[in-house]
Amino acid sequence: LLPILNYPDPRLRTIAEPVKEVTAEIKTLIADMIETMYDAQGIGLAASQVDRHIQLIVMDLSEDKSQPRVFINPKVTPLVEEKQPYEEGCLSVPDVYDKVERPTKVRIEALDENGDKIDEEVEGLLAVCIQHEMDHLNGVIFVDYLSRLKQTRARDKVRKVIKIREKQSTH
Numbered sequence: 001l002l003p004i005l006n007y008p009d010p011r012l013r014t015i016a017e018p019v020k021e022v023t024a025e026i027k028t029l030i031a032d033m034i035e036t037m038y039d040a041q042g043i044g045l046a047a048s049q050v051d052r053h054i055q056l057i058v059m060d061l062s063e064d065k066s067q068p069r070v071f072i073n074p075k076v077t078p079l080v081e082e083k084q085p086y087e088e089g090c091l092s093v094p095d096v097y098d099k100v101e102r103p104t105k106v107r108i109e110a111l112d113e114n115g116d117k118i119d120e121e122v123e124g125l126l127a128v129c130i131q132h133e134m135d136h137l138n139g140v141i142f143v144d145y146l147s148r149l150k151q152t153r154a155r156d157k158v159r160k161v162i163k164i165r166e167k168q169s170t171h
């Protein structure tokens, strides 16, 4: 399992570099990220969150964790002006949930783990998740869209959750 960086760790603000070649090392990282995402009960995970600053996202929106997807060097383009709110969470900001508005329909262009082209128009949870993950690759965290007050509360909340987790792990 890979350690997930927690807000407001400054490393989460690093801009991810493009992947030049899908090496064996990257394939191992992909497998490790998928395992880490499942263990953390997430439906998406960006490499930035595990302190690897390359343009790599893994995702699995299936109920039974059977359909992992990999997006390498993704490009997301809004297809409509219309935005929709969604109650977002983030594995790097545990126990914090709040509404974020994002374009309802987007185009995803990327490479998959075999280096084959992905070019899809998506909406719904996939559109929300890919935009949330793309933000991570650009050093943006969903709490950045919230008020200062909510950002302060988010910082306090994460601090508490981490302390509790650290106590649990020592027992």
Ligand SMILES: O=C(O)C[C@@H](Cc1ccccc1)[C@H](O)SCc1ccccc1
Binding pocket: 041, 042, 043, 044, 045, 046, 086, 087, 088, 089, 090, 091, 092, 128, 129, 132, 133, 136
């Ligand atoms: O990037 C992450 O931290 C994983 C995110 C992905 C996500 C964020 C907002 C909306 C959808 C997906 C989540 O922690 S995964 C947990 C989760 C599961 C279902 C719905 C919302 C959040």
Ligand SMILES: [Zn+2]
Binding pocket: 089, 090, 091, 092, 132, 136
């Ligand atoms: Zn996140």
